[in-house]
Amino acid sequence: MTDPVSPLAPARFPDMPLVGGVRFASCAAGVRYQDREDVMLAVMQPGTAVAGVFTRSATRAAPVLDCQAKLGGETKGQAAILVNAGNANAFTGAHGQASVAAITAAVAQATGVAADRVFTASTGVIGEILPHDRILNHLDQLTTSLDPAAIDGAARAIMTTDTFAKGASAQVKIDGASVTIAGIAKGSGMIAPDMATMLVYIFTDAGHDQTALQGLLGRLTDQTFNCITVDSDTSTSDSLMLCATGAAGVDATGHAEFEAALEQVMLDLAHQVVRDGEGATKFVEIHVSGAASDTDAKTHGLAIANSPLVKTAIAGEDPNWGRIVMAIGKSGAEADRDRLSIRFGDILVAEKGWVSPEYTEADAAAYMKGQDLVISVDLGLSDGSATVWTCDLTHRYIEINADYRS
Amino acid sequence: MTDPVSPLAPARFPDMPLVGGVRFASCAAGVRYQDREDVMLAVMQPGTAVAGVFTRSATRAAPVLDCQAKLGGETKGQAAILVNAGNANAFTGAHGQASVAAITAAVAQATGVAADRVFTASTGVIGEILPHDRILNHLDQLTTSLDPAAIDGAARAIMTTDTFAKGASAQVKIDGASVTIAGIAKGSGMIAPDMATMLVYIFTDAGHDQTALQGLLGRLTDQTFNCITVDSDTSTSDSLMLCATGAAGVDATGHAEFEAALEQVMLDLAHQVVRDGEGATKFVEIHVSGAASDTDAKTHGLAIANSPLVKTAIAGEDPNWGRIVMAIGKSGAEADRDRLSIRFGDILVAEKGWVSPEYTEADAAAYMKGQDLVISVDLGLSDGSATVWTCDLTHRYIEINADYRS
Numbered sequence: 172m173t174d175p176v177s178p179l180a181p182a183r184f185p186d187m188p189l190v191g192g193v194r195f196a197s198c199a200a201g202v203r204y205q206d207r208e209d210v211m212l213a214v215m216q217p218g219t220a221v222a223g224v225f226t227r228s229a230t231r232a233a234p235v236l237d238c239q240a241k242l243g244g245e246t247k248g249q250a251a252i253l254v255n256a257g258n259a260n261a262f263t264g265a266h267g268q269a270s271v272a273a274i275t276a277a278v279a280q281a282t283g284v285a286a287d288r289v290f291t292a293s294t295g296v297i298g299e300i301l302p303h304d305r306i307l308n309h310l311d312q313l314t315t316s317l318d319p320a321a322i323d324g325a326a327r328a329i330m331t332t333d334t335f336a337k338g339a340s341a342q343v344k345i346d347g348a349s350v351t352i353a354g355i356a357k358g359s360g361m362i363a364p365d366m367a368t369m370l371v372y373i374f375t376d377a378g379h380d381q382t383a384l385q386g387l388l389g390r391l392t393d394q395t396f397n398c399i400t401v402d403s404d405t406s407t408s409d410s411l412m413l414c415a416t417g418a419a420g421v422d423a424t425g426h427a428e429f430e431a432a433l434e435q436v437m438l439d440l441a442h443q444v445v446r447d448g449e450g451a452t453k454f455v456e457i458h459v460s461g462a463a464s465d466t467d468a469k470t471h472g473l474a475i476a477n478s479p480l481v482k483t484a485i486a487g488e489d490p491n492w493g494r495i496v497m498a499i500g501k502s503g504a505e506a507d508r509d510r511l512s513i514r515f516g517d518i519l520v521a522e523k524g525w526v527s528p529e530y531t532e533a534d535a536a537a538y539m540k541g542q543d544l545v546i547s548v549d550l551g552l553s554d555g556s557a558t559v560w561t562c563d564l565t566h567r568y569i570e571i572n573a574d575y576r577s
Numbered sequence: 578m579t580d581p582v583s584p585l586a587p588a589r590f591p592d593m594p595l596v597g598g599v600r601f602a603s604c605a606a607g608v609r610y611q612d613r614e615d616v617m618l619a620v621m622q623p624g625t626a627v628a629g630v631f632t633r634s635a636t637r638a639a640p641v642l643d644c645q646a647k648l649g650g651e652t653k654g655q656a657a658i659l660v661n662a663g664n665a666n667a668f669t670g671a672h673g674q675a676s677v678a679a680i681t682a683a684v685a686q687a688t689g690v691a692a693d694r695v696f697t698a699s700t701g702v703i704g705e706i707l708p709h710d711r712i713l714n715h716l717d718q719l720t721t722s723l724d725p726a727a728i729d730g731a732a733r734a735i736m737t738t739d740t741f742a743k744g745a746s747a748q749v750k751i752d753g754a755s756v757t758i759a760g761i762a763k764g765s766g767m768i769a770p771d772m773a774t775m776l777v778y779i780f781t782d783a784g785h786d787q788t789a790l791q792g793l794l795g796r797l798t799d800q801t802f803n804c805i806t807v808d809s810d811t812s813t814s815d816s817l818m819l820c821a822t823g824a825a826g827v828d829a830t831g832h833a834e835f836e837a838a839l840e841q842v843m844l845d846l847a848h849q850v851v852r853d854g855e856g857a858t859k860f861v862e863i864h865v866s867g868a869a870s871d872t873d874a875k876t877h878g879l880a881i882a883n884s885p886l887v888k889t890a891i892a893g894e895d896p897n898w899g900r901i902v903m904a905i906g907k908s909g910a911e912a913d914r915d916r917l918s919i920r921f922g923d924i925l926v927a928e929k930g931w932v933s934p935e936y937t938e939a940d941a942a943a944y945m946k947g948q949d950l951v952i953s954v955d956l957g958l959s960d961g962s963a964t965v966w967t968c969d970l971t972h973r974y975i976e977i978n979a980d981y982r983s
Contacts, residue, residue, distance in 0.1 A: 487979025
């Protein structure tokens with residue numbers, strides 16, 4: 172937990188605007204970590220719409236199952252979210268459900284929010300019983316310190332192996348009124364589509380139709396969080412929730428600028444998660460075009476992004492485009508070796524199935540020394556395209572993951 | 578190429594029996610490596626049946642396409658196989674086909690084997706033109722040194738990042754006659770089902786129906802080479818060929834003992850490939866039972882075997898069974914968290930969705946210090962089962978693959 176900050180981190184945590192209708196609190200409950208805040212609470216005003224997207228893992232953690240059971244209705248209302256770090260409350264059998272029930276009941280009592288509007292998440296070690304009494308013992312402290320300006324503390328409290336807290340925001344005008352969107356995220360390992368050990372909470376003071384909010388969140392997730400991968404592993408606890416309080420007094424349902432701003436906040440947070448990828452030293456954008464379909468393009472992009480041989484070559488600053496050809500070949504999506512072209516940044520590496528006559532390895536090797544890299548692949552088949560983001564695979568990843576529990 | 582021998586390697590290359598009807602030669606042609614043999618030639622007598630299984634990569638190398646085009650008929654006859662190491666002749670456009678044509682024509686002329694019975698393979702760097710003249714310049718040396726006892730040199734000549742040469746053999750009686758099976762393999766990285774940067778050549782002096790031989794090889798490949806994975810990456814050049822010369826004077830078609838012996842040779846070679854996995858320090862057998870189907874069991878097994886988080890935990894000798902739960906959850910195959918049980922060796926770690934009451938981490942940690950590990954997962958759903966084999970993910974893998982071309 173004392174890892175140096177990722178070299179790819181933003182210079183600092185951004186200045187976060189207030190979001191009307193939401194208050195935050197965080198505290199050090201000692202769930203697992205000592206000497207740091209590890210529990211956050213967010214409470215939303217009456218009339219709030221809540222949407223959520225969760226891991227598709229068949230071994231989902233108890234809090235995920237509880238959240239999924241509570242979402243889906245059309246009712247708006249007060250809502251609360253409590254998250255702890257250090258213990259995932261996953262694969263804990265009947266104990267897991269009992270912990271969730273105890274926490275949600277206590278939060279409901281302490282905040283006045285109905286228990287079926289209290290959502291929880293837990294992140295950290297799998298398979299150990301959550302000592303939820305430690306959280307309950309701090310509920311008074313949390314509820315008495317709720318503050319609209321305390322989102323920074325919430326962002327820090329949900330970190331596990333993260334080396335920096337992650338936040339992003341946007342503001343947009345709807346019918347003359349200013350609407351704010353602000354989100355926080357955690358996640359650095361076990362990051363892959365569907366989704367990651369990733370917790371993301373986004374708040375807006377826009378109002379929104381409840382059912383439409385769920386559809387919007389799912390659609391934007393496919394273009395943002397489901398396009399990033401660190402190590403192809405998927406967690407049992409991934410949760411992304413979006414709360415629209417309506418405090419700004421306008422309804423954003425179907426509003427294109429609002430949706431674009433929300434996507435931008437989600438993409439920003441998703442990129443920050445990749446930039447905190449365990450051991451990452453390179454941020455890599457992989458752009459695939461000319462594929463038989465958008466789905467094929469994403470399949471190729473993720474095959475490249477998840478290939479250990481591609482990721483280690485990037486770590487070694489080696490422009491080993493042969494491994495990109497290999498990854499495309501194994502992806503299962505359509506490809507024609509003799510129509511492929513590959514670029515590193517603006518450098519044309521290969522075209523029509525062979526290395527470009529103008530290519531020099533010295534140019535490409537110089538490009539690979541950069542911290543932010545773009546790899547472009549054109550399949551030459553049709554107009555399907557996709558962009559995915561990943562990081563390199565380094566010694567530090569091995570160190571972090573061979574020692575995580577020790 | 579001066580890597581220390583894998584700690585998982587067998588003590589030495591096995592004593593290999595002669596296979597009637599096959600002669601071998603190898604030489605140092607300087608294709609890429611200096612001061613070592615890098616080309617092997619095998620020539621089989623008239624009446625030989627030849628079967629082959631190849632990578633399914635969409636970016637297959639030129640020699641693979643050539644072999645696939647030549648196989649599939651019902652004709653038996655003389656045959657030759659020429660393999661070079663150091664250059665994969667993959668993603669080399671029209672140059673690639675020209676190299677294959679030049680080599681096969683020259684081998685046909687030098688050996689008297691028909692050109693459409695000359696098979697080639699190339700392994701090594703992708704995307705560089707194969708300097709095939711260097712091979713042609715050594716054909717006289719190869720053909721004049723053909724020797725039934727020279728299989729050891731052939732096994733060494735096809736190595737790339739391999740740290741030891743791989744061979745296996747079996748003998749079985751058919752109708753009172755002794756039949757021999759002997760095979761060699763190379764491969765240590767880019768190893769995954771469908772298949773790997775893996776070249777495997779198996780020879781037997783049994784006779785065999787040509788069409789049935791192809792069916793047998795495909796079936797046994799699914800149970801052996803398609804059940805191993807080192808890093809989930811698949812090469813553009815994987816080739817597995819089986820030649821039945823008939824020199825023993827008996828026909829093995831449909832003979833159960835022969836098929837069992839052949840499977841044993843294939844499994845032995847497949848395990849040796851895993852034991853030479855780049856950077857491997859642990860050989861891991863993953864046994865999945867109780868799955869909804871055999872296919873589901875293999876999906877779960879490969880999800881566990883390919884998970885970077887599982888593989889790094891094994892490298893760290895950490896009995897982190899939570900990561901196995903994670904991998905099962907993400908695999909996409911059917912699972913019920915509350916019916917799962919997991920064992921490390923004989924140690925019951927978890928059952929019915931939670932850690933076993935008799936489990937102690939000290940026991941499991943002691944078990945993980947072993948070199949050969951068995952992880953067993955029972956899904957508790959039905960009777961589908963599968964076994965897959967893999968190795969751990971270590972710093973050495975990163976070193977090898979961040980530097981391979983440098």
